[in-house]
Amino acid sequence: MTEFSELPTLGILGGMGPGAAVDFQQRLLDASPATKDQEHIPTIAWNHGGIPDRQLALKNLGESPLTAMLHGLKILERSGVSKIAIPCNTAHFWHSDLQQHTPIEILNMVEITVQQILKNYQSGDKVGILATKGALSTQLYQLELSKHDIPFVINSDQEIEQEFMPAVYAVKRNESAQAGIVFQELSQRLIDKGAGSIILACTEIPIGLHAIQSPILDVSFDTTQILADACVNWFYRNT
Amino acid sequence: MTEFSELPTLGILGGMGPGAAVDFQQRLLDASPATKDQEHIPTIAWNHGGIPDRQLALKNLGESPLTAMLHGLKILERSGVSKIAIPCNTAHFWHSDLQQHTPIEILNMVEITVQQILKNYQSGDKVGILATKGALSTQLYQLELSKHDIPFVINSDQEIEQEFMPAVYAVKRNESAQAGIVFQELSQRLIDKGAGSIILACTEIPIGLHAIQSPILDVSFDTTQILADACVNWFYRNT
Known part of the structure; x- marks a missing residue:
């Protein structure tokens, strides 16, 4: 040893x-x-x-x-x-x-996640990015996905500011289950926009989704994991 | 701030x-x-x-x-x-x-735990010590409890060596639920010997007991907590 x-x-x-x-x-x-x-x-x-x-x-x-x-x-x-x-x-x-x-x-983490997506990627599949206002505004994932010609969808500014960000701060004060419901709903809207999978591009998201054992986890790229x-x-x- | x-x-x-x-x-x-x-x-x-x-x-x-x-x-x-x-x-x-x-x-941790026990202690109450072979052999908790005239009960050498220690090592390889069943059974034997509460005197124990949501947790002094x-x-x- x-x-x-x-x-x-x-x-x-x-x-x-x-x-x-x-x-x-x-x-x-x-x-x-x-x-x-x-x-x-x-x-x-x-x-x-x-x-x-x-x-x-x-x-x-x-x-x-x-x-x-x-x-x-x-x-x-x-x-x-x-x-x-x-x-x-x-x-x-x-x-x-x-x-x-x-x-x-x-x-x-951003590069490693996109490499993971590429492993089973079918050309044309859209990926949803669920992320903070800050991460979206800096285009962290958008740029990395674009490098590999992977199309993506994101939530609207209003959804992020009024629904997503309050849920992120809720996890930080131990209100994970309530936050999980919001994360699930916003992921579903990305699926409704054509996403076949969701990047959980904020490490507070899986804490919320696990708290409610959300089925979204099954179609997610969990960046923490x-x-x-x-x-x-x-x-x-x-x- | x-x-x-x-x-x-x-x-x-x-x-x-x-x-x-x-x-x-x-x-x-x-x-x-x-x-x-x-x-x-x-x-x-x-x-x-x-x-x-x-x-x-x-x-x-x-x-x-x-x-x-x-x-x-x-x-x-x-x-x-x-x-x-x-x-x-x-x-x-x-x-x-x-x-x-x-x-x-x-x-x-040993002194802090015994101070916690003393907060609601009724004279004469017996406390069970569930601990590793090593912790028991060094009398860590026995000596600290004796300082404050708190009587205690412990498991037999055979119970510790043949049942408790394998369960501790099981937690370390992520087999927490199986270990929890053993910790619960050994705690029950301390209760049968007259213990009104159990010191979980190894930090692997609560991981096992939580994995099976054991009722023993309700009568325990959880040293991690x-x-x-x-x-x-x-x-x-x-x-």
Whole structure:
């Protein structure tokens, strides 16, 4: 067996939100083939909810979260992590800024998710993007899907501002089931617009959908799960 | 509101097991009065399952986990945490060794649990201790309960070795429901021996009991929850 100190460690830049970072850690455990403590992926999770609100920053209504994220990144780097995962889609707007500040690879959840979609993709299939106002406004997923000629549908501005965003903030105050109902309804509207599958492009969404055991999960690309699976594949390929 | 960088951070020395450390983080979230990301307790969780097996070490059959735990402790210390929690009862055998190596207070789960028992204690009530072979052999809870004249009952050596310990290792390989049935049965035997309540003195136990929604949880002192509540009380008293 590999020595304790030689095992690669996964750094988790969390806090966006704190619940999503814990959900991500649970997915890592569940996806892992470990049969005892010593076989699990060593992780260090910096889970600081105090990072300034990403949505406000992207509307120019609040402080940039980048300084706080860099603070967490440096803690992870000093702790000796070999790879970093950020279980927050909107935060990936700052992915390249963060990557410029560290030699450690930061997995790109957006790219990994679109690669996953491409695995069984039939030309012409429309994909629904369920995402925050901030993530949609920065075109994170739209640009990545367009690179691969995948057509997409999104909710209207009004649906996002008046229905989706309040549900995201509801998850953050532990009202996951109520939020799940909203996420399900908005996903259904994307299906009504022609989407054959839905990217859960905010890590609060699966927390809500799982709370109501929504059937939408069966036609979804769950970004939390896809990122966890990528970490599991990385770790067990390297040990 | 307190500035991002001024918020006290809780360090979590995890890995014993990795699932218990994630369960503990979920309890922190659930017990927190936060209504948005920025109000949650900032945490850094070092969750390294590679720490040598505590049970083998306490039987002199394996390497001491202390060196590995000190490695994690130093990572947490360098990361600037203000308080440390260890969501593992057996690991508290090394609590004073760890505390000697850091000026940061390491919460003592054993003492905090017994203080919680004392809050509604009726003189003469017997408490059952459900714990690992290692925790029982080091008398962690027996000594602390005796200090306060609380009588206790424990399972037989045979029950612990042949039934309890295999169930603990089952949780570590994600077989929580099967383990929960065993934990419930062994708790019932402590009740049959006169215990009015059960200390779940291993952080794998509540994972198993929750997986089967066991009624034992209603008569239990759940050490994971008690430690999480102590952290929540500490944090919100200081912010």
